[in-house]
Amino acid sequence: MDVIQHESGCPLDRFEGWLTAAAADVRVVRPYDGDPVPSVPAEGLIVLGGQMSAYDDGVAPWLPAVRALLAVAAAEATPTLGICLGAQLLTVACGGRVEVDAAPGRESGVVDVRWLSSAADDPLVSGLPDPFPGPSMHADAVASLPAGAVLLGSSAMYPHQAFRVGAAAWGVQFHPEVSEPTFAGWAAEHPDVDSAAVVGELVSRDAEVAAAGRELATRFAAIVARAASSAVPR
Template identity: 35%
Template structure:
């Protein structure tokens, strides 16, 4: 599920194409209807610039939240990224609210003990850089397992129901091209103390490492029947 033209699959698109997997795009913000629950095996919920509590500005969020709740109840395997992770947390009964500070740029993730044992992050470094772009965060849903944290956000990744549901607050999918587009569309608060946007999209080695780790995680999560 996509929430804005600029928030696309990123590096996930070529990973899917290489495996002959043709994703069905659903965009509630464009008026798309919810796909029948029997028509898909995996649900990927992408990011977006809106927040989970902005139904008044984005009325389609109400229908999307209902669909996510139905997919959870139906036992679907779901991967949520950034806004997608927050929508999953809320659907699982957790509080989602604005963070004290926006988290925008390259920040280290630290895997929890459970994260280091998780098959999704097997052989990952215990600490590694990831791209972040969010101002909201979530509390850990009841019954979920914390997998990763950052210095600004304790909740960066969780799994639920043995990994059937995987939520990532950071952006594993982002490429340099994605980020350049975001930087051209968004305004960063210069007083926030966060990295200057001029350098955020230029660390190609960081993108290469992050995308490689994303592919490893996708290989494991998509290939699992958890």
């Protein structure tokens, strides 16, 4: 599967080991370092987070290509997972709307994501811990989902925490992949964040965060493997 990484400080992190353990073949694409963004999705796609907004084409000139790739992946039911910025890019690519510097303010720390009834039969999130402990560090937010998208999970602060577009494209506003060192780096960059408090929260809940994140990664790898085994050659 292809993984689109937007900046060095927002890597695949713990997902790398978890996906490898699940026998996934992972190729990281770093457009900020000159890698071209594929025009056609591989057997699976993960789009990671980043400091830029989903509309910041001037800051990150590869974003139009990423949005185009996400639109194709969603339309073709290629297993796709957008994380934080990746979820916002999926939203915009498929016709929804993202609010930059959303009115409720920055959501940081470990957020309890509550699954909705629509998640009960979802191939990816059904049966995951409820609430799901989702490390979070975002100020932009999904304001409206694409037409036909299914809302799967919400938090107290932001309603659009997890959703599915079409049959196999998921977006999550939280960071199931993140480790404490990476998270601490993000917290330190934002003057509106109490770094000690939010990092301490992650450390205290890390066992449940890691268990939940690993389960999500393993499930996604299995979905990719099943889709690849049944795919018709292009």
